[in-house]
Amino acid sequence: MARGMAKTAGAKIQGLAARTAALRMLDAVLRRGESLDLAEGQYAKGLTPSDRGLARAIASETLRWLLDLDALIDSATRDVLPEDAKPRTVLRMMLAQWLRLDTPPHAVISTGLELLDGGPRRLAHGVFSTLVKREVALPPVPTLPPAVIERWGERSAAIAAALAEPPPLDLSLKDWTQTARWSEELGGISLAPGHVRLPRGSAVERLAGFEEGAWWVQDLAASIPARLLGEGEGRRVLDLCAAPGGKTLQLAAAGWQVTSLDKSVKRLDRLVENLDRVGLAAEVVAADALKWEPARPYEAILLDAPCTATGTCRRHPDVLHRIGPRQIAEMAELQAALLGRAAEWLAPGGTLVYVTCSLEREEGEDQADRVRLAPAPIAPDELPAGLLPTAGGWLRTDPAMIERGLDGFFVARWRG
DSSP, X not given: OOOSOOSSTTOOOTTHHXXXXXXXXXXXXXXXXXXXHHHHHHHSXXXXXXXXXXXXXXXXXXXXXXXXXXXXXXXXXSSOOOTTOHHHHHHHHHHHHHHTSOOOHXXXXXXXXXXXXXXXXXXXXXXXXXXXXXXXXXXXXXXXXXXHHHHHGGGHHXXXXXXXXXXXXXXXXXXXXXXXXXXXXXXXXXXXXXXXXXXXXXXXXXXXXXXXXXXXEOOHHHHHHHHTTOOOTTOEEEEETOTTOHHHHHHHHTTOEEEEEESOHHHHHHHHHHHHHHTOOOEEEEOOTTTOOOSSOEEEEEEEOOXXXXXXXXXXXXXXXXXXXXXXXXXXXXXXXXXXXXXXXXXXXXXXXXXXXXXXXXXXXXXXXXXOSEEOOOOGGGSOTTOXXXXXXXXXXXXXXXXXXXXXXXXXXXXX
8 A cells, every 4th residue: 555655856656656546537437437457457567467457356345335425525524515526536446545544644635636736636635634533433334325225225234234345255166076175275265066266365376276277267146047957968059148258268267169249359259268278168259249140949058148237237337327227228129139149049958058247136026027938947956045035936146145245146047
């Protein structure tokens, strides 16, 4: 963390580059509706790994606790600052660093005020100093935006509680028979065959088994859809919208002959890198699923459809503030079109699994209700302990489940 200004004339302030990037990232998310990932790629480019990580942490914690940070700011100002005012955003960042990242107040001030000029600098200094003297604290649970609470209903309180801390690190193993070995060697716990969970903050590339390709990072909930297809035994499966490839790796490891299709060449490059690292193979196709046609039907299809990704709010708190009815409707339209295409490519007796990492009904249950294939209800014994299918045989997960350690997913399955 920064500890103030360098004493030599003209020297750069230590840590200022990370704060500047975080400010620009927040502006991109809150004013322009861009994703935090996209904003990071644009504004944290060129930073050292440590500064890039710091910029992401500041932006993420600011977004995670945005409404509560605003309440603290408003309690110390005579006139309410506009929502998009630069001093408000800088104060949000300053408070997030102090209250969430344990940055000493003097270090927060020395870097934060450099982001402002003139009167706003004095205002921010005064507000932050007042709140420090009051020894304010954030509530135990982040406050969700009213529109999010309205959409998520009775699940909102439990989900909010799960957002208080970033998620743990889940790994999927290439060889399920080695679950006990890797759980012990990595010092983690296993919640399902082929799964190991480690505490957050683990440096992935330095963990045992990374170089040899024994595992890959994959949220436990994200691993369930491929599990529902079972062993491949050489049969053909189409992984639609496959990048960055976690489900492709699962399917290949389970003995499927995998075709991985995605329209993003850049994301497919990551998929190929992951395949190479773990020593697995798949046919990789760069194409738009709405235009592409397969040579023949598939025995199984896994459609991990593009979505609003609100189920990933633990990792991507920007979705709490930039996703609304318009984005949900746009994604639902695309999902319906992709489901229609996938159903046409399924061989008789084959299996179709549909999944989105969204907490929105329009992207889950409403989509499943329109499919005209025969449902193949998910059974309780197919799921990790602590999860149950819905009454209709689908699966709905949210971040409050399994010790607040899951992303939010919807999963449905049919037979052709």
